[in-house]
Amino acid sequence: MPPLSSLPMKPIFNDTIAAIATPPGEGGIGMVRISGPSALSIADALFHCVSGKKPSLLPTHTLHYGSLRDPASGEQIDDALLLIFRAPRSYTGEEVAEFSCHGGSVTTGRALTLALRAGARLAEPGEFTLRAFLNGRMDLAQAEAVCDQIRAKTETAHRIALRQRAGILSKRLGEMRQRLIGLLAAAEATIDFSEEIGELDYGMMSEGLRQIREEVESLIRSASYGRIYREGIRLVIVGRPNVGKSSLLNALLRQDRAIVTPIAGTTRDLIEESANIRGIPLTAIDTAGLRETEDLVERIGVERAREAIESASLILYVLDASENATEEDARIAAMLADRPHIRVYNKIDLLDDLQRERLRSSQTDGEPASVAVSVSNGWGLETLEETIERSVLGGRVSDGESAIISNTRHQRALEQARDSLREAEETTRRQMPPDFITIDIRAALDALGLVTGETATEEIIDRIFQDFCIGK
Numbered sequence: 001m002p003p004l005s006s007l008p009m010k011p012i013f014n015d016t017i018a019a020i021a022t023p024p025g026e027g028g029i030g031m032v033r034i035s036g037p038s039a040l041s042i043a044d045a046l047f048h049c050v051s052g053k054k055p056s057l058l059p060t061h062t063l064h065y066g067s068l069r070d071p072a073s074g075e076q077i078d079d080a081l082l083l084i085f086r087a088p089r090s091y092t093g094e095e096v097a098e099f100s101c102h103g104g105s106v107t108t109g110r111a112l113t114l115a116l117r118a119g120a121r122l123a124e125p126g127e128f129t130l131r132a133f134l135n136g137r138m139d140l141a142q143a144e145a146v147c148d149q150i151r152a153k154t155e156t157a158h159r160i161a162l163r164q165r166a167g168i169l170s171k172r173l174g175e176m177r178q179r180l181i182g183l184l185a186a187a188e189a190t191i192d193f194s195e196e197i198g199e200l201d202y203g204m205m206s207e208g209l210r211q212i213r214e215e216v217e218s219l220i221r222s223a224s225y226g227r228i229y230r231e232g233i234r235l236v237i238v239g240r241p242n243v244g245k246s247s248l249l250n251a252l253l254r255q256d257r258a259i260v261t262p263i264a265g266t267t268r269d270l271i272e273e274s275a276n277i278r279g280i281p282l283t284a285i286d287t288a289g290l291r292e293t294e295d296l297v298e299r300i301g302v303e304r305a306r307e308a309i310e311s312a313s314l315i316l317y318v319l320d321a322s323e324n325a326t327e328e329d330a331r332i333a334a335m336l337a338d339r340p341h342i343r344v345y346n347k348i349d350l351l352d353d354l355q356r357e358r359l360r361s362s363q364t365d366g367e368p369a370s371v372a373v374s375v376s377n378g379w380g381l382e383t384l385e386e387t388i389e390r391s392v393l394g395g396r397v398s399d400g401e402s403a404i405i406s407n408t409r410h411q412r413a414l415e416q417a418r419d420s421l422r423e424a425e426e427t428t429r430r431q432m433p434p435d436f437i438t439i440d441i442r443a444a445l446d447a448l449g450l451v452t453g454e455t456a457t458e459e460i461i462d463r464i465f466q467d468f469c470i471g472k
């Protein structure tokens with residue numbers, strides 16, 4: 001497989017693809033998208049503009065009203081709108097026709113069938129965006145951000161995806177690659193023309209490499225933040241029976257998801273639900289109260305709770321503030337000792353003022369963080385959400401402008417680049433011949449190119465687009 005940078009920049013596909021671009025089910029409108037060299041001739045066969053004009057003769061970026069008909073029988077399928085984009089100024093870089101029909105799976109399904117019969121082939125998942133990438137309309141990081149934007153669960157995740165799609169990360173990486181290419185050229189010149197330009201300036205080389213390596217490292221650091229928003233976290237609620245775990249789950253979800261009763265041992269299975277706490281997408285998991293029990297069902301539930309603790313990104317350890325700690329609490333505390341967790345003292349409404357004051361003064365700023373709440377009254381829940389945010393992000397916040405890494409693939413590529421840059425720095429420090437330095441610089445350039453796709457192989461690219469939805 002040749003590197004993609006050697007692929008031609010003009011449209012490279014001779015087949016035409018089609019798919020329903022709107023989600024399945026009922027909806028106001030449904031859209032069928034067709035892209036490729038025959039997109040407009042297919043529109044000619046199926047669509048009759050009220051103006052009487054042929055779609056293939058219409059100008060780009062225009063919208064037309066008309067009827068969608070089966071060319072075989074003449075039957076009208078829908079009255080619809082046709083959007084025309086001409087190559088190369090379209091999403092894919094190819095000729096594109098989009099039918100905006102009435103919603104519902106039958107209408108869009110029939111429109112798609114007509115397009116296929118007229119010569120299009122059903123698009124693979126992500127194939128429109130794949131073509132956009134291969135036709136040079138966007139780079140790989142931007143293409144991945146398309147998928148991230150569609151999948152974003154919170155506004156912050158959406159903002160990160162939007163910035164990546166706009167090319168902020170690509171631009172930053174592009175600048176770094178340009179500077180590395182400058183260093184590579186300097187090293188190569190001393191190999192080829194050492195008599196004219198003399199020895200390599202090792203000091204300059206070392207300083208240049210250090211600066212770029214530090215920038216790569218700062219991007220890698222942003223990954224711990226960016227990935228939380230892209231992938232979300234698992235928040236597991238544990239504690240003894242009856243302390244208010246399910247009540248807390250319901251409060252965080254703002255819905256009555258789990259059964260709450262005064263009977264200890266109410267929850268017996270894991271209850272998982274998606275939530276959004278201060279922009280952080282998360283799966284909140286309520287568990288069976290931890291205790292020794294003879295009840296078979298409850299015992300399985302307790303076992304599952306222990307497994308959930310293993311998979312948690314953060315644990316809320318709920319205690320009943322009106323009761324003294326028990327042996328079970330000591331066991332739970334020991335189990336959580338090396339796991340990230342927050343102690344949540346619940347039911348503080350049952351305490352008198354003096355007891356509440358005592359609880360408050362016993363809480364320190366140290367680890368683990370602890371928060372006093374009354375789920376029944378809503379006291380302290382906002383502080384708890386703030387504490388969750390702080391624990392998850394560890395004080396890392398985005399300034400809203402800089403490039404952020406939110407994807408494991410990008411993180412790995414940058415780590416590879418950092419390692420090669422370190423090796424280049426070491427080779428420079430030891431004043432080895434410039435050939436050795438150029439090998440490491442080239443490796444770093446290749447690693448950075450994986451993110452934006454210049455050096456990505458067909459296999460990597462296929463894997464990325466397989467995860468997309470159909471019609472995108």
Ligand SMILES: Nc1nc2c(ncn2[C@@H]2O[C@H](COP(=O)(O)OP(=O)(O)OP(=O)(O)O)[C@@H](O)[C@H]2O)c(=O)[nH]1
Nearest residue numbers: 241242243244245246247262265266267289375376
């Ligand atoms: N006074 C008071 N009662 C509460 C509070 N939060 C929950 N409760 C009550 O405590 C009881 C147990 O609540 P649950 O949420 O079912 O407790 P749990 O920890 O999920 O219990 P199990 O599922 O049995 O482990 C219920 O009667 C709740 O109404 C609170 O803040 N104050």
Ligand SMILES: [Mg+2]
Nearest residue numbers: 245246266267
């Ligand atoms: Mg419960």
